[in-house]
Each structure stands twice: as structure tokens, then as C-alpha cells.
Amino acid sequence: MSTPRFLDLPPAVRRTTVRTPRGPFAVLEALPVGEPERQPALLVPGFTGSKEDFLGVLQTLTGAGRRVLALDMRGQHDSPRCDEPSRYLLPELGADLIEIIESMGPESVHLVGHSFGGLVTREAVLAEPTLIASYTLMSSGPAAITGPSAEKAAALRDALTGELTMEQIWNIKLGPDARAAGWAEEIIDFLYRRNLGNCPTGLAAMADELLTAPDKTADLAKVADDTDLPLMVLYGEDDDAWLPEIQAAMSARLDASRVVIPGAAHSPAWEAPETTAHALTDFWNAAERR
Template structure:
């Protein structure tokens, strides 16, 4: 898989694919400079309308201490093929089964699992219902249940607009002009356009429905953590505008999870404050590995 000319990857990070029992997934893979991975690997799962590239700025730092780090496009996102127009292929349960297959493929060592935003709702399904227990579990800028308020309204609006306009027109009328108005660099605008048009429309519509209907499964997750000793982290930006930071703080308490608030970050800490975010994840993973030893 070649690197798009408008997006340069850091040294030690490559585009490749990962074969699983549920199909092939496009990934960004980072390895330590030594080439030797002697710590548990990590799997990073993006959010709605996102992709593996949302983690570019943290991959090299996360891999440096000696671990393989893989960020994915979920089924139907950007460079991972969709599964047709069947909404059932893009439910939280179906996408969670994909994540479980990815955890298995990255084994045999336990894998540190991170779910960002909608990816948090998806990975939660894998943790609760999948056969593979991760080495640790991090919810990044995700919430206990469905989106509410303006964020939910945006997801519903996109779901309704896709069949009427198509993604190309949505880019030209809304997403593209907004990126340019925000001063996004031209090469990033080019990437965002490629990603927008690469997403599976049926997948986007089905995922939007999942975002606004997801039930609260925090108590189930807390019970699993108590029974299995699974260590969890709730990490979010202090200015998150998708799930209220106060709501995420309460979720951390319900889970008896560690909590890290990233200063000067909004909904995408790995983009807004990559070094601080990578340091927090690395410290948490090391704590978990020491405890397991």
C-alpha cells in the first residue's frame, strides 16, 4: 500500500495491511528503531469519520520503548474495504467482532487496546463480548452511551444528507470549505478529501445510527474489570466538545479506572497534544505490564 503524496509518514511508520479471520484491514504500523518488540503491542481504533491517520503524531513515540503499535481503519473507513450496503455489517457488535479478530491477529501477547470516540463504543463491544482479553483498555474521548446534543444532531444530519447529496457533494458544499476556512494546510485538505471520498457511504450512515443509539454498558464493563483485573484508563482533552468532560470523569469513577485529562486538547488529544497523550499512554501501559509481571 503506497503512501499518498500529500501525507508524509514519520520514520519507522509504514502503511500496510493486517490479515484477520474477518478480512483484511488497512493499518499504519510503527516499530521500535531497533526493530525488536519486547513489550506488549498496541492497537489504536479511530472514531466516526476518522481513520488510522488520526494517530500519526503518536505512533513513533508509542513504539520507541519497544513495542509494535498498529492503528487501523475500521471496516468501511478510508482504505479498509466496506462490506456492501448491509447496515448490519457496521453495527457496534459487528465492528467489535472485527476488533476482536485484530486483537487475535496481533497476538500471541496480550494487546493494549485504545478506542477513540466512536471507536470507544466499538472496542467496548470487543472487550465485553469478544474472546480475547486485552492487556489494558483505554477509552479516549469516548462516552458511556450515545451522543447527545449538537454532536448527535451533526451525526443525524450527515446520515440524512448522504443519500440525498453523496459524499462528493457533501465535501464540496461543507467539509472542504470548512477545512479551508479553518486554515488547514493544503496537503492535509487533500488528505481529508481523499478520506471523505474513500469512506463507505453505507458504513457512515450505519455508524451514525450506532452513535446516536448506543446504550450505556459501563456497569457491565466495570463488572468485567472487577472479575478479570482488566486495568482501564479514561483519557480525554480538557476542552472535549463531543462528550462532556464531566460525563467522562463520572464514567472513569464508575469503571474504577485511571483518568488523565490532557491540557490544551479538545476531542482529538492524539492530534492536539501528541507528546502529552503518548506519554500518558506509555506510562499507563508500563504500569499494567509491571502489575502483570
Template sequence: MSTPRFLKLPPGVRRTAVATSRGSFAALEALPGSGVPERRPALLVPGFTGSKEDFLGVLQTLAASGRRVVSIDMRGQYESSGPDDESAYTRAALGEDLIALLDALGPEPVHLAAHSFGGLVSQEAVLVDLVPPASLTLMSSGPSAVGGQAAGKAQALRDAIPQLGMPAIWEIALEPDYSKRGLEPEIVEFIKARTLGNSETGLVCMAKEILTAPDRVDDLAKHCADTGLRTLVIYGEDDDVWEPSAQASMAERLNAAKVVIPGAAHSPAWDAPETTAMALTSFWNKCENPAR
């Protein structure tokens, strides 16, 4: 894959693809400076309307701790192709994709960290228990379906796509909004490419999934207790998708570690990359060296 002219990758980060039993997934990969990983690998999963680039700010720092770090586009997102088959975009089906990715990135257990809707998908993957991860991190993700303004936005997108299509939605609504924010032109160009690169079927189906996801935290808590899987709940103090209080409650129900990122909203890896990377690295290192 070639790097788009409007998107610069940090040193040590490259575009690649991960081949799995369920197809190929577009990815960004970062390796330690020596090129030889000494710790367990990590898989980073984006949320609804997101992509692998959401983790650009943390990849280099995470890899510097001695591990291979891979962020991916889920099926139908940006540069990962996806079919016009709605069944391919359920949380369960996307969870099967994550299982295949965990297997492909092995043979060592892989740390799984998933953002927003990706967190709901990762719960499905973990509960199947086919390829146990080294740890699970739920980043700015909630116990169940979104509500409030986040639900309104997902519903609006779900309903508008079949009527208008994403090119028209970009031109009528999204581009003017991004232009008002004063973003750099190359960032707007990237967002446009990502927006139009998404599978429209995938977007509609993922919107339905994030609006209807049931609460499976108790099932996950039992699984973690039974298997010893260590879990981290991390979120920005100003998260506006799932209430911080709901995420704190989820951490308690999971008996999970919890980190609140100061000055961050729904995307701590973007809003506070160094703080987020340090929190992830610390958690992963403790999982690998529990006696310390």
C-alpha cells in the same frame, strides 16, 4: 499500499495491512528503533469519520518504548473496504472485527486503545471476552450515545448522505469549511481522500450507532472487576463531543485510571501528541509491571 503524495509518514512508520479471520484491515505500523519489540503490542482504533492517520502524532513515540504499535481503519473507513450491508457496521459487528484484530496481532495480549466511537465499539469487543486485551483505553469516548451539537452533526450527515452522496456533501459543505480554517493544501487533500474513501453505507450506519448506543458501563465495570482488566479513561480538558464531566463520571464507575490532557479538545492524540503518548506508555508499562 502506496503512500499518498500529500501525506508524509514519520520515520519508522509504514503503511501495511493486517490480515484477520474477518478480512484485511488497512493499517499504520510503528516498531521500536531496534526493530525488535520488547513489550506487548498495542492496537489503536479511530472514531466515527476518523482513520488510522488520527494517531500519526503518537505512533513513533509509543513504539520507542519498545512495542509494536498498529493503528487501523475500521471496516468501511478510508482504506479498509466494507460491504453495502448495514449489518456489517453495528457496534457488535465492528467489535467482532476488533476481536479478530486482537487475535491476529497476538499471541501476546494486546493493549487496546480506542478513540471516540471506537471506544463504544471496543466496549462491545471486550464484553464478548473471546480475546482479552492486555488493557483497555477509552480515549475521548463516552458512556453512551452522543448528544448536543455532536448528535446534531451526526444526524445531519446520516440524513444527507442518502439524498446527496459524499462527493456533493464534500463540495457543498465540507471543503468550504476546511478551506476557511486555513489548513495546508496537503491536509485538505488527505481529508478529501479519506472522506470520499469511506463507505457511505458505513457512515450512515455508524452515525445511527453513535446516536443510539446504550450505556454499558456497569456491564464493563463488572467485567473489569471479574477479570482484572485495567482500564484508562483519557480525554482533552476541552472535549466538545462528550462532556469532560461525563467522562470523569465514567472513569469513576469503571474504577479506571483517568488522565485529562491540558490544551486538548476531542482529539488529544492530534492536539497534544507527546503528552498523550506519555500517558499511554506510562499506563501500559504499569499494566505490564503492576508491582512497580
């Protein structure tokens, strides 16, 4: 038996497109055996991420009997790009999510936002909370990112708005970093193709949003209280983007469930997929029993 490769999809997962009035979006769709019996879920990636960041959790998440979509946002990887920077502002990206959620059917959905995706999903929750069955902030924070991660985002933005191409940025920085991290060649090849697939205009605009996002924790807490929306804050014990203590404080302000994933850093769905998938499933099932 051959060893599965990184991009070999599990049997329950397929690549497809969700079509909305705001345009088409590339997704990985995971379906359970038989008819879905539970409310569906939508997983939204981070700043330089894509739907493939959730590959490790999709099969497990379908085990409870629900349909799960992992998304490429506008301009990310396989989703069509737009060269108008304003289409990548947080409210605009949130409006995209609302259309995607509405396209998923009549049921409300369990919504998960990873990193920058947490800032985007928050916009959708604040705008249309009745569409959301539960909301998970995964390795995300209350406001603009700071520290070394902010420096990296600013450097990428400045390179993109300068005269460097995506290919040059890969060759100068991203490629050497991936090899220094010890990634397998097949993963490096995927990261290279994803880097070139991302929209430079979109990445630059999203970097600005990541670096300037206001703190809307109080707004989210009020909406959750008014609508009885279940909230969870989930992050790796060694997160080096928004630090664990920042996310713990945000969880307290939201009166949210809090799950710390052992052995994980900023990408629990990648670094500890089974633990992360079971934490999400437990939270979603509990939300549906309320």
C-alpha cells in the same frame, strides 16, 4: 532539509494490511528499533476518522519497545467497504477487532478506542476480555452522543441516506468547514480523499449506532473487576463531543485511571501528541508491571 509533509511517515511507521477471516484491514504499523519487548497496542479511530488520526503518537509509542497498530475500521478510508448496513453495527465492528487482535500474535494487546472507536472497542472488551492487556477510552463516552455533535452526526446520516453523494457533501459542508478551520492545503487534500474513500453505507450505519448506543458502563466495570483489567479514561480538557464532566463521571463509575490532556479538545492524539503518547506509555507500562 525539506519540511516534512503531513502524510510523510516517520521512519518506524509503514502502511500495510492485516488479513483476518473477516477480511483485510488497512493499518499503520509502527515498530521499535530491534525486537518488540513489550505487549503490542491497537489504536481504533472515531466515526469519520482513520488510522492517520494517530500519526502524531506512533513514533513516540514505539520508544518503549512495543509494536503499535493504528486501524482503519471496515469501510473507513483504505479498508475495504461492505454495502450491508448490518456489518457496521457495534457488535459486528467489535468482532472485527477481535479477529485483528488475534492476528497480532499470542500476547494480549493494549487497546485504545477514540470517540466512536471507544464504543466499538468496548464491544470487543466485553466479548473477549482475556485478549486485552489494558483498555483506554480516549475522548469517548458511556452511551450515545448528544448535543451539537449528535446534530452533526444526524445531519450527515440524513444526507447520506438522501440523494447527496460524498462529493456533494464535501463541497456543500465538509470542505468549507475544513477551510474555515484554517487547515493547510495538504491536510484539506487528505481530508477530501478520506471523505471520498469512506463507505457511505458504513458512515450512515455507524451514525445510527453513535446516536443510539446504550450505556454499558456497568457491564464494562464488572468485566474489568472480574478480570483485573486496567482501565483508563483519557480526554482533552476542552472536549466538545462527550463533555469532560460526562467522561469524568464515567471514569468514576469504572474506577478507572483518569488523564486530562491540557490544551486538547476532542482529538488529543492530534492536538497534543507528545503528552498523549507519554500518558499512554505510562499507563501501558504500569499495566504490564501488575
